[in-house]
Amino acid sequence: MSAGHDGCGSGGCGCGRHPTAAVPASVNGISLLAEGERLAEDALRKRAWSELLRQEAARQGLLPPHVDDEAPALSAGDQQVIEAMLERLVPVPPPTDEECRRYYDSRKSQFAQGAQVHARHILFAVTPAVDVHKLVIRAEQALLELTRKDAPPGRFAQLARELSNCPTGAQGGDLGWFGPHECADELANEFFHQKNPLRGIGLRPRLVHSRYGFHIVEVLGRRQGRQASFGEVRDRIAMQLAQQSRSRALHQYMQLLAGRATVLGVELAAADSPLVQ
Structure with a gap:
């Protein structure tokens, strides 16, 4: 390299430029x-x-x-x-x-007093090092397996213990009874606050996305509460x-x-x- 040359000669290289x-x-x-x-x-x-x-x-x-x-x-x-x-x-x-x-x-659903759901979940946590695309694929595969008619009754709890990144995985993913102010806002919105929130009992047909990651959720019970005037x-x-x-x-x-x-x-x-x- 000749004297006085400040870089490698590549037009796209910035090695010889002074930092701004x-x-x-x-x-x-x-x-x-x-x-x-x-x-x-x-x-x-x-x-x-x-x-x-x-x-x-x-x-x-x-x-x-x-x-x-x-x-x-x-x-x-x-x-x-x-x-x-x-x-x-x-x-x-x-x-x-x-x-x-x-x-x-x-x-109106936001102002139901005493409304609760009993649910369990499998959390696929999003962390800085995780490949989100692969994580979603794995979560969707697990959800597809659980929605099959021949899925064994205990399969949800088994997958929760194997896959969930939540401590509740050790209890088969059971979250117990909770109200809209006792869970992540995204979950509260899904189960309590939307105009057409996820109603009924059973496995949700899609992944629920929250700040923590992707959830497979099954509702085991509901308490409707009282509608505040x-x-x-x-x-x-x-x-x-x-x-x-x-x-x-x-x-x-x-x-x-x-x-x-x-x-x-x-x-x-x-x-x-x-x-x-």
Whole structure:
């Protein structure tokens, strides 16, 4: 290789190129990191949102101007000032009775008190090292075997002991009786909350996907519980709808602030929860 040549000569190779320096994270010229400090992406994004809010409060004269070139930590008093500013600038009207009633009518199954199912499962856990495609194939093979008419009565429990990545596998996968608040949200949605949730007793005809992986599920029993009236849950629904509306309004307001600012070294468009730290 001749002197002064900086690479191997391949057009697609970057071995001779100097690495591009990372852009320092800042908001309107105020650095988000102290010298030598590192933060995970989510934590850095939250700090950027907090600095945006601090600067807006200072612009409105609610907080004193900051003379340093590094973002200050927010005190409890600062946070109270910012929260009061957001309450004033991002008002959220309370939901109407009609809105609450529509929510209730479309999700009545969510308000069944005492509803429970008795189920067992075989969990095929998704882990960082697992080949998900092969895992799904193995789970579907086991489900197909169990749905055959000639499947032995004890085969589910046997496969649970052999294949399940859940400790309940030692008990044949038995989960016992549980309600919608005692299981993963995905399972609760399948068995309790959908407009047409999985009803009846018996083996589910498809895999159920949750944050933990893929489940083969069999329902052994059901307790329907009592349907709560609209009047009993109206306040709870109103609070939930108000929280959803406020979250959307805050997100829109913060995106507006970000669009007006010069933000470097951190991606704010992907954030979905711009809240004060």
